[in-house]
Amino acid sequence: MIHTTKSLRININTRIRASQVRLIDAEGKQIGVVTLSEALGAARAAQLDLVEVASTVKPPVCKIMDYARYKYEQEKKEREAKKKSHIVHLKEIKMSSKIEEHDYQTKLNHLRRFLERKDRAKVTMFFRGREMAHVDIGKGILDRLVKDLADVGEPESAPKQEGKLLIMKLLPKA
16 A cells, blocks of 8 residues: 555554654553553553654654544544645736726726735736836826725735836735
């Protein structure tokens, strides 16, 4: 049987390589530091497995438990953690300084949807040719965006100019 999860690193019963272990019995009571053979004997007497729960400490901590149940509980915790996690994406919207009102509203709605989904958003305003003389118009549009999105997001920092681009990143509100 091939395991592809982290459970591959968990040592049980005869796979434990330490000569002495800190033993915890099936009820969760600490027995203390005992030899590996004593710990294995206690596990066999209880008809359970000896599972290494903390391998980095000296001596390693081992617990007497049902390994199959332990593995199931660990996988269940991983599934729950994965279910609750949200991968944050960076979404980008590009616009010109000569944007019309309808296009502005459409892009505003897209940004609102991104921020409501708890994704970060990047607004890139580009300038062509002589438009570079009117960067203040672009900054005005970005300021209007920040005001219109104040209920769902906030700017990460002030708009930055990089060559012919004016870039601003937005964070969702906590």
